[in-house]
Amino acid sequence: MMQELKENNVLQPAMPASWNEDTKPHKFCPGCGHGIILKVLGEVIDELGIKDQMVFGCDIGCSLLSWDFFASDSVQTHHGRTAPVITGMKRAKPDIIGVVYMGDGGGYAIGSQHLFNAAVRNEKITIILCNNCNYGMTGGQMAPTTLPGMKTETSPYGRDVAETGNPTKGPEMVAAVAPEGAYVARGTIANVRQLKGFIKKALENQIAGNGLSFVECLSSCPTNWRTNAKQTWEFVEKDMTQYFKVGELRTPQAKEG
Amino acid sequence: MAKVIKIALAGEGGQGVQSIAEILAEAANEEGKNALYIPNFGVEQRGGVSIAFVQISDGPIGAPKFLKADILIPLSPRAVKRTKMHAGKDTVYIYDNSLIQEAEVNDNVVGMQYYDVTPPCPTADEPNQDLQQDLIAGETKTCSFTRPGPGVDPADIPSDVARVIPIPANDIAKEELHPRVFNIIILGAVIAATEVLPLEAIKKALDTKLGDKFKNNPKLREMNFKALDRGYELIKNAVAR
């Protein structure tokens, strides 16, 4: 019945065509930012028509819940190793669109060396990183992007920056070391239109073969933040943006002629 | 080897199975008995069936999990189906025969790397009020989306067990007390059916575990204790018949 209505264009599908319908509704917590980011990504994939070219790699952690999210080939790897796996694929078979989907732990802790080197080598892959200031899946431990004073399971008295450093600024690091041709941006689930623009440019950057594209997304984790809806949005919009500036950091220079 | 009493409780996420298993184990420990409690998380915080294994003995306890339970308490139609292998000829089988349908969320979630994370209930007024701030104590508090339904299919109840005791715990909780204490009613029933511990021991354990909440809200204590007594007398009356 639903199928007929869709085929006859009576019912517009509510979800992107690149989404795998069988695995919806998705398994993320209520209020989780992953759902928003993946919807935006899904729409961009639809608009660019790259569903079949894409190989989607996910990390451990909550990003792991996206392993069967898209109607595209997907590979769940090990913690922090998604960038190298997708890099390996892209190097061997450059016609795929390699997408790396991971969290702040996979990108800035255990996977940081891989992110750094992918940036230095300007790997022609697209990395989308969900930053929610904690290790959500494993119970809310401190992450590289945990804010100063923020309480987590391994910083129960609040993050002490003197002891543990300041929140990691990933896009800034990537922007500093990636050669010309890289696209680096930081978006937020609080501005979905802008985020979609960044993700679209990131994927277009890969399609054009310019170099690395990296988009960090400020995201929410009300489960581990112990916040209600209002507090969650305030945290993303006000607290996180104190440290993490939203915008584009690197765009490839326009080519002559 | 001293007798070991094996109790298995199972239910949907949100039914509070782990909470009462923990209270049972802690009460037993306080009474000077040996107790072992291990949770078997399904993906219960997303709504899958979770099972709690509790063993109580005056002597040593062996493997943390067991096949056949002395007391088997499945609290949802799906839990009834999923715990069949734990019912044996000596099992006392206690289930909820309220005409309800628990929300059965698809629990084939690949990728869960941790079981103690509890998403706050999105429909609660104060979604984080009830959450234990200390994740280590790991009490599940997902929503219970119970609505009227066919309830447990009698054909699913195993026939070759020692005793079958249906209790309309959900109905009683909703009509007489509060939906949230449905699992405490079950706890009272378990104590009455098995006499594994004195009721007083459970009351003490409840006070210890929920002491802070009781202090802020004395009506909560009253309600929990009423639920306990209600479950207890349900069974005692059934036996007397």
Added chain:
Amino acid sequence: MAEVSLQGEQRVFMTGNEVIAWGCVAAKADIMYGYPITPQNEIMHYWTRLAPKYGKKFLQTEDEISAGFTMLGGVLTGRKAFTGTAGPGNVLMQEAAGMAEMMRLPGVFFIQQRGGPSTATVIYAQQETQLTCFGGNGEGHRLVYSTATHQELFDYTIKAFNMAWTYRFPTFILADGYQAKMREPLTIYEPEARGVKLVPTPAVVGENKPGKKFKHLRNTYNTEDELYEVVMANQRDWEAMAAEVVEWSEKGCEDADIIMVTHGIVSRAAMGAYDQLRAEGKKVGFFRPITVRPFPEKELRAAVKNAKKILVAESAYGQFLKFVQTALYGSTIEIATMLRPGIGITTEELVEEYNKL
């Protein structure tokens, strides 16, 4: 978390991860280095909470490779240091464990085994037995305790620190996800109150003393012969330690026809099976290595001397079995197996398996 006092003795009821945290406090450990991975996360959660009160330190590193090496750093400067991990994290920890073996550095690693290989499950297995004993690119010069109860988790935590710093080999507590998550009672105590002295942990480098003799430490060698001498010297030290630290427990092997051989938490099922079958008049035996490395080889050979068969049961596919086979090389005794990778083994299932023989 429960308020616990380490004065005298106290009976408590807690999960295995919490037991480990308190065991480390009782052993007067100084610092933990770790990285999140289920099912050992709570060791860190508890440690970071009690740290201010007990003057303990903690560093969450960027991954397990770092956790292992930062721990060795702590050890080198004379601190009682430990770490915890599981599954793929244990795989990453092997590089540091190898360096510890070569450089004779103590340190305590808590392994909460989960399903494997790769990410597998976060629940339980005994599939890291080989990895924990031989995971480096060397000869497995390690000490590995396989615990089965919370009391043992506490007792052997204290012992692990003592043994590590006495013999200077990396020391492991091989537990599992069941032990990590289950709750049972135990008695925690102050070791010195029970006459257990804590071995001191002097610094290897970094002492700021005038006129000290500096040390140059390395783990690399130029020639085959050089290396041979070093490894053989470590081997001899390891064998000398093995004779003193090997532990096992056995019951009823003198007159048994079939002996169940298990380790870790599976031996609780075996003990239950033993009691049940003996009560039925069956001549069953029970043998459990408590140190899987060094493995009680001659003790096992002696125990099975008069038996007709042995039944090896583990939650892995042959990892423990390999050790048993090596120990019994030359014996013609029949070895029956119950190999269940990633799955718990109950008393009933073990009895059923026994009855088939």
